[in-house]
C-alpha cells in the first residue's frame with residue numbers, strides 16, 4: 001500500500017487511466033539494472049528514480065571525469081574523480097530518498113552479470129562497448145529479461161527493445177549483425193549534449209511502460225533519431241535466421 005506522501009508524489013502518474021494505482025505500485029515493486037552511468041545512464045537513472053522505480057542497480061567501473069559533465073547530468077563538479085556509481089547514487093537520493101540503490105563499481109561479466117540480470121525486471125543497456133552489450137544480451141536471453149537498448153553518438157541516436165519473453169523478438173545480436181558495429185564511443189567521436197538526453201529519456205519511458213504493462217514496446221523495430229534534422233525513423237528489425245543467441249526462425 002502506498003502512503004500519503006507516495007500518493008501525492010506520484011499523483012500525476014496515478015491519474016493516468018491506463019497507468020493508474022496499479023502501474024505505480026508495479027514501479028515501486030520493480031528492480032531495474034542500469035548498465036553504464038554515463039550520458040545515457042544519467043537520464044535513465046534520474047527519470048526512473050523520479051518516477052518511483054523502487055530499486056535501481058547501478059553498474060559502472062569508471063570515475064567521473066571533468067569532460068563527462070558536458071552530457072552526464074547525474075554527476076556534478078563536486079563529484080569529479082569519484083566513482084560514477086556513488087556520484088549517481090548521491091544525486092538520485094537527493095531526488096527521491098525512497099529509492100533503494102545498489103552500486104556495483106565494476107564491469108559486469110560471467111556469473112555476477114547472470115545473477116544481476118536474473119534478479120532484474122528490466123535491464124537498461126547504457127554501456128558504450130560491444131563486449132558488454134553482447135554479454136548483456138546473452139544474459140537477458142538466458143533469463144528471459146527484457147532489454148532496453150540505446151546508443152548515441154555525434155548528433156544521432158538509436159533505440160530498440162528486445163524482449164526474450166516474445167518468441168518473435170529479435171535480439172541485440174540480430175541488430176548487430178544487420179546494422180554493423182555500433183561500438184563508437186563519444187570520447188572518440190564526439191556527441192552533442194542533449195542527444196544522450198533524448199535517447200536516455202526514451203529508454204526510461206520504455207522501461208516504465210514495460211514495468212507497468214502499458215502501451216507497445218518497439219520490439220522488432222529499430223528507432224533512429226537524427227538530431228540535425230529532428231527526424232525519427234523506425235525500421236523493421238527482423239529476427240535473424242539461425243541467430244546464435246535468440247535462436248531465430250528457419
Ligand SMILES: [Zn+2]
Pocket residue numbers: 170171172173174175239240243244245246247248
Ligand atoms: Zn538474435
